[in-house]
Amino acid sequence: MKPRQQRMLAVGLVIVGVAIATGLTLQAMKDSMMFFVSVTEVAEGKYPADRNFRVGGLVKDGTVQREEGSLEMTFEVTDLRCDLGVSYSGVLPDLFREGQGVVAHGSIDENGIFVADEILAKHDENYMAPEVADSLADHVQDQTLGLQYGPEECPTGDS
Amino acid sequence: MWKFIHQLASPPHFYRIAAKMIPWFMVPALLLIGYGTYAGLFLAPMDYQQGDAFRIIYVHVPSAYLSMMAYMVMAISAGIGLIWRIKLSHAVAAAAAPIGACFTFLALATGSIWGKPMWGTWWEWGDPRLTSELIMLFLYIGYMALRGAIDDTVKADKASAVLALVGAVNVPIIHFSVEWWSSLHQGPTLIKEGGPAMDPAMLYPLLAMILGFTLLFGAMLLRRVRTEVLFRERRTKWVNELVLSGGK
Numbered sequence: 001m002k003p004r005q006q007r008m009l010a011v012g013l014v015i016v017g018v019a020i021a022t023g024l025t026l027q028a029m030k031d032s033m034m035f036f037v038s039v040t041e042v043a044e045g046k047y048p049a050d051r052n053f054r055v056g057g058l059v060k061d062g063t064v065q066r067e068e069g070s071l072e073m074t075f076e077v078t079d080l081r082c083d084l085g086v087s088y089s090g091v092l093p094d095l096f097r098e099g100q101g102v103v104a105h106g107s108i109d110e111n112g113i114f115v116a117d118e119i120l121a122k123h124d125e126n127y128m129a130p131e132v133a134d135s136l137a138d139h140v141q142d143q144t145l146g147l148q149y150g151p152e153e154c155p156t157g158d159s
Numbered sequence: 160m161w162k163f164i165h166q167l168a169s170p171p172h173f174y175r176i177a178a179k180m181i182p183w184f185m186v187p188a189l190l191l192i193g194y195g196t197y198a199g200l201f202l203a204p205m206d207y208q209q210g211d212a213f214r215i216i217y218v219h220v221p222s223a224y225l226s227m228m229a230y231m232v233m234a235i236s237a238g239i240g241l242i243w244r245i246k247l248s249h250a251v252a253a254a255a256a257p258i259g260a261c262f263t264f265l266a267l268a269t270g271s272i273w274g275k276p277m278w279g280t281w282w283e284w285g286d287p288r289l290t291s292e293l294i295m296l297f298l299y300i301g302y303m304a305l306r307g308a309i310d311d312t313v314k315a316d317k318a319s320a321v322l323a324l325v326g327a328v329n330v331p332i333i334h335f336s337v338e339w340w341s342s343l344h345q346g347p348t349l350i351k352e353g354g355p356a357m358d359p360a361m362l363y364p365l366l367a368m369i370l371g372f373t374l375l376f377g378a379m380l381l382r383r384v385r386t387e388v389l390f391r392e393r394r395t396k397w398v399n400e401l402v403l404s405g406g407k
Contacts, residue, residue: 007242014324022328026339033340035286056341093279095208103343120278123209125348127216127357133207 036103043082044155047108055084055114056103056122064098077102077114082154088116095121168247170388171397177381184378191371198364206361215273217365220349221372223266226295227330229259229376233302234327237320247384249316250391252323253306254383258376260299267292278343287336288344291329298326312391 001009026033036056037047047053057077064075074087075098086104096102101122106115166172199217206213233255240248270289271281283289302319309315337346349355355362392398 004242011238011242011324014321015327018325018328022332026332030340033287035283035341035343037341091279094276095278118279120280120283120343122343123277123345125345125351125356127213127348127361128207129204129358129360130207131204132358 039077039079039082039084040154042084042108042114049108052105052107052117054103054105055086056101057084059096059098059100059102061098074113077104084114085112086114086116088119090117090119092119093121095123168245170247170392170395173247174385174388174401177385181378181381184374184381188371188374188378191367192375195364195368195371199361199368203361203364204358209277212273212276213361215269217368219266219269219273220365221369222262222269223292224369225372225376226259226263226266226292227333228373229255229262230295230299230323230327230330232380233259234323234330237316237323240316241320241324246316246391247388249320250387251380251384252320253316254387255380256299256302256306258379258383260296260303262372262376263292263296263299267296280343283343286343287340288333288342291333291336295326295329295333298322298329302326 036054039055039057041047042055047055055077057079060076060078060083064073066073071089071091072087073089074085076083076085078084086106088104088106096119101124103120103122104114104116105118105120109115167176195217199214203214205211233252236248236252236255239245240252267289270292274283275281302322305322306315306319309318336342337344348357349362349365357365389398
């Protein structure tokens with residue numbers, strides 16, 4: 001083998017080796033690489049019970065309730081399959097509204113309510129003019145969260 | 160064709176040809192960026208949810224794209240330099256790093272400024288897209304620091320090339336991070352099934368900005384490679400003659 005071919009082989013092996021090592025590492029860390037878990041995963045019990053975590057979903061229509069004269073509020077997040085009650089006290093991002101994707105940080109209390117200490121709005125990848133958005137009556141946002149679930153029953157907690 | 164490429168790899172030829180090529184990148188770049196800035200700020204309608212805040216996309220997306228593009232240019236040039244021992248190729252890699260670092264910083268800064276009003280946070284540790292982009296900034300800085308720490312140019316070329324190649328694994332991670340993992344960052348708007356999810360009046364200025372930034376990157380890269388070549392060849396006859404003749 002010529003020296004140039006040897007160097008080509010060495011460079012190729014380095015790239016392939018690093019790619020495989022990184023791929024395996026990321027595969028092993030898959031769960032902790034997730035920025036948030038879905039509502040269905042919470043319903044299935046697939047969340048860290050001993051520490052705070054993030055849950056992502058859409059704010060369910062008609063569930064936002066604010067307490068008069070305070071920042072206390074409750075709403076439900078949904079992934080169109082399971083719902084989860086959330087309570088929160090604090091400032092909300094501008095994009096927060098019903099039907100909007102949100103990511104809440106906090107933990108589940110003994111009543112099964114997600115007590116959030118931070119709410120972030122998740123924007124989707126669609127950009128359009130206001131008049132266009134108005135004419136799109138059935139504009140659904142579920143691509144935002146990569147929701148892959150059909151309208152099946154939500155799995156119950158102890159499964 | 161091969162003769163042209165071989166000539167281009169010779170530093171004096173490259174130095175001369177690059178000078179002629181720069182305006183061909185720079186003039187269209189400025190025209191496109193000028194159009195994109197005006198159309199993006201004044202002609203494009205505001206977004207139905209984000210209002211006028213979405214307009215930061217006209218700097219953010221081209222910067223983020225070029226931060227990855229510059230890294231690929233750097234890594235591929237470094238790889239070619241390692242395998243074929245072409246000095247000019249190493250010079251291209253060395254010249255690309257600071258430009259790429261600037262675009263990475265710009266992408267992070269504009270994203271952060273947008274994130275505060277939209278997401279409700281300047282920065283989220285643990286978000287795969289944000290974190291992998293920050294790692295790329297550190298890779299650029301590490302690459303430049305490594306080069307700066309080694310006085311011998313040939314050794315610096317080799318050592319930094321290995322770092323550039325190893326770090327290249329981060330580029331696909333940045334690109335696919337929003338698809339592989341759940342992330343606060345939204346998915347791709349331009350390259351997706353069913354075409355760009357964007358109003359055409361918003362889209363054309365963005366495409367102009369992306370192309371304009373790319374050409375600007377080309378112009379800046381050529382300029383920096385010329386300087387890099389001059390420095391590397393400072394002890395050669397042709398540079399001495401060039402200096403004595405007053406740069407003509």
